[in-house]
Amino acid sequence: MKRFIGSIIMLLSAAVIPFTGTAQEAVPVTEIPVLTTSAGQSADVNTLNVILDQAKVKYDYCDVPTTEMISNGVGLSGAKSGKGFHVKVKTDLEKFPSGTPYKTIIFAIGASLKGMGASGLTVEDEINRISSIIEHCKSNGIFIVAVHAGGESKRGAAGSHNERMIDAVAPFADYIIVVNDSNKDGRFTKIANNKNIPLSEVKYALNIVGIVKKMFKE
Amino acid sequence: MNAKITKILITVIVLAVLSGTAVQFYGHRHYQLPIIAGPGVTKVAMLSEYCESLEGTAADTHIFFLQGKEKGGKTLLIANTHSNEPAAILTALIFLENATLDKGTLIIIPQFNNSGSRNTKPGDGYPLYFDISTAWGSKKFRMGNRNASPLDQWPDPDVYVHYPDKQLLSFLDVRNTNRTWPGRPDGPLMERVTYAAMQIMREEKVDIAIDIHGAETMFPVTNCIVAPQKSIEIATIASMYVNAMEGFENHVEPSPGGFRGLSHREIGDHSDTMPFLLEAPIPFLDQPTGPKTVDLLLNGKDDFLLRLSEQKKLFVPYDETGWPMEKRVGQHCSVILEIMNQFSLANPDKEIQITNVPKYAEVLENGVGYYYRDPAKVDKNRIYKN
Numbered sequence: 001m002k003r004f005i006g007s008i009i010m011l012l013s014a015a016v017i018p019f020t021g022t023a024q025e026a027v028p029v030t031e032i033p034v035l036t037t038s039a040g041q042s043a044d045v046n047t048l049n050v051i052l053d054q055a056k057v058k059y060d061y062c063d064v065p066t067t068e069m070i071s072n073g074v075g076l077s078g079a080k081s082g083k084g085f086h087v088k089v090k091t092d093l094e095k096f097p098s099g100t101p102y103k104t105i106i107f108a109i110g111a112s113l114k115g116m117g118a119s120g121l122t123v124e125d126e127i128n129r130i131s132s133i134i135e136h137c138k139s140n141g142i143f144i145v146a147v148h149a150g151g152e153s154k155r156g157a158a159g160s161h162n163e164r165m166i167d168a169v170a171p172f173a174d175y176i177i178v179v180n181d182s183n184k185d186g187r188f189t190k191i192a193n194n195k196n197i198p199l200s201e202v203k204y205a206l207n208i209v210g211i212v213k214k215m216f217k218e
Numbered sequence: 219m220n221a222k223i224t225k226i227l228i229t230v231i232v233l234a235v236l237s238g239t240a241v242q243f244y245g246h247r248h249y250q251l252p253i254i255a256g257p258g259v260t261k262v263a264m265l266s267e268y269c270e271s272l273e274g275t276a277a278d279t280h281i282f283f284l285q286g287k288e289k290g291g292k293t294l295l296i297a298n299t300h301s302n303e304p305a306a307i308l309t310a311l312i313f314l315e316n317a318t319l320d321k322g323t324l325i326i327i328p329q330f331n332n333s334g335s336r337n338t339k340p341g342d343g344y345p346l347y348f349d350i351s352t353a354w355g356s357k358k359f360r361m362g363n364r365n366a367s368p369l370d371q372w373p374d375p376d377v378y379v380h381y382p383d384k385q386l387l388s389f390l391d392v393r394n395t396n397r398t399w400p401g402r403p404d405g406p407l408m409e410r411v412t413y414a415a416m417q418i419m420r421e422e423k424v425d426i427a428i429d430i431h432g433a434e435t436m437f438p439v440t441n442c443i444v445a446p447q448k449s450i451e452i453a454t455i456a457s458m459y460v461n462a463m464e465g466f467e468n469h470v471e472p473s474p475g476g477f478r479g480l481s482h483r484e485i486g487d488h489s490d491t492m493p494f495l496l497e498a499p500i501p502f503l504d505q506p507t508g509p510k511t512v513d514l515l516l517n518g519k520d521d522f523l524l525r526l527s528e529q530k531k532l533f534v535p536y537d538e539t540g541w542p543m544e545k546r547v548g549q550h551c552s553v554i555l556e557i558m559n560q561f562s563l564a565n566p567d568k569e570i571q572i573t574n575v576p577k578y579a580e581v582l583e584n585g586v587g588y589y590y591r592d593p594a595k596v597d598k599n600r601i602y603k604n
């Protein structure tokens with residue numbers, strides 16, 4: 001019973017914490033199956049996965065998927081985790097059997113040289129990899145969501161690794177979600193306005209749980 | 219004649235200075251901190267009970283068990299792995315003197331590197347002691363060093379070859395209990411310390427191990443939870459909750475797989491326990507600061523760091539308020555509680571229910587010393603000298 005109450009409190013907390021965003025547009029609705037991945041190999045992809053877990057949205061995850069794996073759909077071609085390569089298949093395989101095409105891909109933006117190094121990638125490799133995935137998504141009608149939840153620690157001077165990851169994903173996204181601290185200089189607002197992309201800005205990463213629930217509502 | 223007198227005078231002065239410092243170092247090495255077992259403590263043991271070869275050495279130290287009324291998950295709290303990061307022991311003592319458990323077990327080692335806590339860093343001008351104000355007076359602590367004392371483990375090798383991975387580490391790391399994991403029963407003394415802790419985790423079937431630390435504001439791995447893959451989900455959600463519910467940032471750093479000897483790497487690789495390492499900023503350890511005073515240690519205020527912050531050279535927010543001890547200890551308390559809470563939610567059959575431990579806002583408001591009991595007013599049998 002205490003556990004049940006605890007869970008309710010947690011979910012209510014996530015809902016009640018104020019969004020206090022500066023740019024609250026209507027949340028676009030998209031569909032599952034969904035794949036989560038990283039743009040820059042920072043630990044922020046774990047935050048993204050936890051957000052989906054909290055929102056009770058089932059997903060597949062791979063930190064460095066290839067376009068071939070994505071085109072093979074749910075189950076990621078049966079790939080297994082290994083050194084510098086992580087895979088999770090949490091999609092409900094009864095509803096969406098292996099091979100079902102993904103409808104949505106969510107990028108957690110944030111650069112980590114340590115993370116890229118662990119996956120055997122240079123910054124250039126990572127940007128090229130992301131660009132090919134985005135091209136694949138665009139030509140296959142996969143909805144692209146860009147999430148920047150790392151705040152100031154995942155921002156940097158113009159041309160820095162973090163900013164290059166933002167450039168590689170955000171302008172091509174169909175929806176951008178950021179926390180306040182990620183957008184203190186209005187960079188994401190500018191991209192959203194220039195490219196006419198809906199943008200949601202929230203105070204805490206935990207607030208993204210509510211947005212994800214709305215995004216995937218059936 | 220004059221030359222002879224001069225020589226005698228110099229000798230006397232040198233001996234006087236040496237005697238003075240020797241007395242101070244001796245006093246520091248032998249000062250015993252009174253640790254009060256609070257109402258939740260159900261058993262007290264020694265580390266040597268988990269590795270016999272520690273018995274009678276300066277590395278042996280107390281372990282406190284707080285067993286709940288009902289069975290549940292088990293947490294091991296390790297403090298003073300680095301004895302020059304004192305927010306760790308201050309946090310551990312808040313748990314030790316106040317916590318009670320309804321479900322599960324909490325095991326606390328407040329002075330993990332006991333030898334290190336009796337060592338100092340004279341070259342850096344470390345103070346030998348610091349005091350925490352309480353309602354009944356002040357509680358005096360030894361200010362230790364990062365590594366064990368060479369009086370207890372000597373000589374150092376040219377290069378420390380980590381066991382069992384054979385990775386080459388700095389010679390100093392052979393005395394660093396955050397490089398000697400997972401240890402071995404017949405290795406150098408600090409390897410025996412970490413081996414004993416591994417034995418606690420294996421024999422007691424510990425679910426979570428939390429190693430409390432502090433890190434420089436100029437070091438990127440600060441103000442964070444370091445976790446390997448097996449712990450990272452719980453670390454991430456704990457980080458998100460303290461950020462949103464308690465208003466402080468404490469991000470997650472993944473434990474690098476190729477850097478051996480660290481608790482957050484080896485505990486997970488060599489046992490079923492999920493490790494977490496907590497880092498709170500400690501300006502005292504930054505290099506470009508003013509004198510290493512007790513005030514800097516406790517308040518974390520420094521003009522040089524303030525200027526560096528203005529140039530965006532620090533990895534944490536920093537202003538005129540510094541990083542006071544209350545903030546660091548409060549963060550540790552809240553993060554530890556949230557990790558246990560999230561573990562319990564994910565593992566309902568291993569729930570841990572803990573009460574009477576303050577969170578961040580309470581520690582900020584009341585101060586750290588508010589939570590320490592007066593040794594003069596407690597049963598002498600509940601006081602352990604460490």
